Amino acid sequence: MSIMRVGVLTGGGDCPGLNAVIRAVVRKGVNGHGFEFVGFRDGWRGPLDGITMPLGIEQCRGILPRGGTILGSSRTNPFAVEGGVERIKDNLAAAGVDALVAIGGEDTLGVATRLAELGVAVVGVPKTIDNDLSGTDFTFGFDTAVNIATEAIDRLHTTAESHHRVLVVEVMGRHAGWIALHAGIAGGASAVLIPEAPFDIEAVCAHVETRFRSEYAPIIVVSEGAVPADGSGMTLVSGEKDAFGHVRLGGIGDRLAHEIEQRTGKEARAVVLGHIQRGGTPSAFDRWLATRFGLQAIDAVADGEYGVMMALRGTSIVRVPLVEGTGELKLVSPQEYAEAQVFFG
């Protein structure tokens, strides 16, 4: 009987823990199941264009603590390419690949879901910094991002208080406010604004003034996807210049700081954390979660159980149908948002 040969790819935005998944898949696959591996480069572009790289114990040495992905990544969607599916099937066959482990978010796993329906033997591992994939309690990368954002908030407290300033911290979260909510609670923010609940700029400003009366300097954490409620009177700002005469405005963080300063007369500054939330070494939790996802994923391949993705439920890793993770987004519920309001009220 021939040796089972497994392809691995990582797609979408990078995320601390991707390398930990790859390493676990390969270590368990080689040492536990006797499989061989081939790496596909840059997400779905790899199988689409037949771009591979060697992948084995040696390539995985020392990668556990490293951010990013040794396989590279992209947002290539083979279903947007004429004949894409056929090319993928041909390239998998040409590479002698019997099964595929696809590590990625909504888009990458969406492709995996459709390929599985078309008969490709694929197992998924969910990945999103934003923690907004349904079906799993947490995704790896999220804990690292929350730690980085919390450490930034810790640092900003002293600036806020020494200068009697409002500080607005913009964190990742296009559709879901998980990073803002967790980092806001952990960092002791005085308000958290999330995409799920359009905010009232007047209420935010009233809150800022209350905080100053009690001698606290407010720190406001805002998801990049948060928006003012319709009719709240907050308009797009324009024209503010920095010390060098450059216009420095744009995202919700900057706009909000500007608006608060205009309305309350308090100095307000924005910090946009951006890409530092998604790079670098993963937290211990994320390494543990990513490793366990990887171990279970290759076991699923060994069991011949395809069309599934891994999910954390409590402290167990379970396999759920791929569609579960790529159906609807997991959003912060009104109850969860309300629970934290005692600190933000």
Next chain:
Amino acid sequence: MSIMRVGVLTGGGDCPGLNAVIRAVVRKGVNGHGFEFVGFRDGWRGPLDGITMPLGIEQCRGILPRGGTILGSSRTNPFAVEGGVERIKDNLAAAGVDALVAIGGEDTLGVATRLAELGVAVVGVPKTIDNDLSGTDFTFGFDTAVNIATEAIDRLHTTAESHHRVLVVEVMGRHAGWIALHAGIAGGASAVLIPEAPFDIEAVCAHVETRFRSEYAPIIVVSEGAVPADGSGMTLVSGEKDAFGHVRLGGIGDRLAHEIEQRTGKEARAVVLGHIQRGGTPSAFDRWLATRFGLQAIDAVADGEYGVMMALRGTSIVRVPLVEGTGELKLVSPQEYAEAQVFFG
């Protein structure tokens, strides 16, 4: 109707997140429920001897990121004191306390359990660095300890490889190997030894030699409570001296390093992480978990639901009977230990 007055105490070893619980209990109690608070100092010694301190919004300012506990701690057991229970009841009454929030581990909550049976209105919040309390997925403090241990292992990898040495890292865990298991997986250890599975010193040494042949320098993570299997031939060492002629041996980490060096001829060194695992600022996860425990605990008081403790199940905080958390220890199962063996084999 008079205002509800709630006492709070923290018992047992300190643990990152205690202050976050206290702050959440008080913030929600005052702002959400209109309660008043009194702090009892140094665990059960506070109510036993009537030692209190003021506790309100002001005392909780700025404590969220700080390790330790503003209330102090001790291992005092009132049931070991003649008339202890009566003194506690008297002192609670004297302080006008209607209900008590007790934050602590097996011992502290064990006392709470018995006091609840004797009619004291008490709600518990579980606390253990070791993560060995049953009834809850995780306890706060554990994630911080695992992060610290993982960072230490990251640092030791380079020393091990540059010097072709064996490094033994002793972490906390008297009865349960959770910290060793999680930090070992996250840090890429080549072996993890835990109390639940007495180890075979010959197998450990064989593993060390295998690792050296493949050019890796082994890092072995060992719980403080791990022990050699009966008849494994590992004896208590004695007499090794450091560069200054002092005998520097003792705990399992030191003994294991000595034994490996004697048997394999490879240089081996031990690092005992000790108290740095339990002090200092909590990780974001622990602040979030501790805060949510605190919010739920004071809500339980408001609901008049006593004799319960808080527990994490998935991403929800639930209330479970106090006895659940103080019955038997939560140990690493053979399956969980086996899952990680692919990295350690």
Next chain:
Amino acid sequence: MSIMRVGVLTGGGDCPGLNAVIRAVVRKGVNGHGFEFVGFRDGWRGPLDGITMPLGIEQCRGILPRGGTILGSSRTNPFAVEGGVERIKDNLAAAGVDALVAIGGEDTLGVATRLAELGVAVVGVPKTIDNDLSGTDFTFGFDTAVNIATEAIDRLHTTAESHHRVLVVEVMGRHAGWIALHAGIAGGASAVLIPEAPFDIEAVCAHVETRFRSEYAPIIVVSEGAVPADGSGMTLVSGEKDAFGHVRLGGIGDRLAHEIEQRTGKEARAVVLGHIQRGGTPSAFDRWLATRFGLQAIDAVADGEYGVMMALRGTSIVRVPLVEGTGELKLVSPQEYAEAQVFFG
């Protein structure tokens, strides 16, 4: 003989280490010299408006590791206020203050210099994140900022490489490129752009393309005060929108990323570190330097040596005339910039 009474104030932008200076001044002043202290709030606004706070051993407890300043800060300039100098002299007399320790940067020490000329007994402690004060090898706060920027660059490397992107990191430094230079060297940046040397955008883009050919993804560190050379053809960009349709452009970091993307066709992203560089706990080096500055400053007061500021020379703290630190800025020399070019070429 009456007890010597010393006022302390902190001015300008906050900086990790301010509290360490205050603590050292007070601890040595009380325990070593038997002085009394009074704190002036919010920089020169304190003595100008007679706003004081108690300052002694108790107020300094636990502040060593904390960022910001317990005295508050401002940019108030008493020489810009009608009768400001007289008000300061009157308020110092009213508070019974015999001497003043002023901790601050160019502006704060500039005021101190002029007050010293007018007979006020003042000793200065230099402070600037940017490290651009002449007369001293280093100022506290700088090392912390460089560590934070370096850690951010470490994190961004993996994103740059996984996504084949250019990452531009904007760091502090309005007039001097010290943070960019040190963090660029420490973080392994592929180019560093500083205010002292206007850059040629075509050379930067050529460098980006060279890096990609050798399979490195470039990270470019840019001081907030860096500017394109005249006639380099780089224009102010405008109109780029983020995923939400908001214009997100402004500072040199954003403008540079946009320009590189336009010219090279490579995806480029900017991260603006901003205020997280100046908040939070100081590095060990900064705590040591700030503490030693404080010890020497109060010794200067005890010696009756006024009109001086503290300076680091090698490993010694020396006293230099205040004017030395407030004369001209310490800039990166062409030689120092050239030394690093081997990494950036």
Next chain:
Amino acid sequence: MSIMRVGVLTGGGDCPGLNAVIRAVVRKGVNGHGFEFVGFRDGWRGPLDGITMPLGIEQCRGILPRGGTILGSSRTNPFAVEGGVERIKDNLAAAGVDALVAIGGEDTLGVATRLAELGVAVVGVPKTIDNDLSGTDFTFGFDTAVNIATEAIDRLHTTAESHHRVLVVEVMGRHAGWIALHAGIAGGASAVLIPEAPFDIEAVCAHVETRFRSEYAPIIVVSEGAVPADGSGMTLVSGEKDAFGHVRLGGIGDRLAHEIEQRTGKEARAVVLGHIQRGGTPSAFDRWLATRFGLQAIDAVADGEYGVMMALRGTSIVRVPLVEGTGELKLVSPQEYAEAQVFFG
């Protein structure tokens, strides 16, 4: 004219920054001077036994932030080997090496000094965690060690205060107390004991009791090489057992904690930081210093200036005769120790 070929080796205990030196030497050597390189493995064992490895731009990729040394290390002394010098000369000739860059501490540079006298073209780069090499203001690795020790002390403060305990922290420093002194100042220790000043155990205990009366819990930082003064009455302890019945005593940290507990009746615990001080990623300062040492070292080779080592003086890197760095140790002076006593008194 043939291309210059340079050998590089690293000797002695590992130290964060070794890889940064290697990278700077190679990058500047290749790109700036057109040199070729060969790596010698494991300190002087490499040239002694002719063990080499390829060394070029490719090998240095990504090593800047990594602890340890890609060349390996050892404490081999060729002068202790019959015919060692001849073997080194022969092996250097066989490898076509025109000059050697030796990176190491007292021992490694001592060998370099003697080889230079025997005509070998060698340039030295000083390395010691302990910062006790004379001739240079600081050595790389020291700042990283101090940061790690300071962070540990920060963490231990909360444990000390929550439990009313004495905590003893043992740090590196066999002959010199630099790490203890700097980390003690930066961490706010209440006493620092160093090898240069044998301590009076009665004075230490009196200090402990004073601290408790003022409600502080003392943290005592002790160098591994610190010793009690003759006749101070402190004896070697023996026999104390941990919770598992194992004798856990040995180094000065453990002995001191035991002695304080015996004499004062206060609970005392020791933490021995050990190898975590010398592993892992270097601080920004150490990367900057190591990089600049490397750049200057290869420039010295290019200048044909042998028999020198690099040294930091203020902010400049200078070349000093190798003997300067290998003559006598740089110890903490009585004045420097006294300066800090205001915090420890």
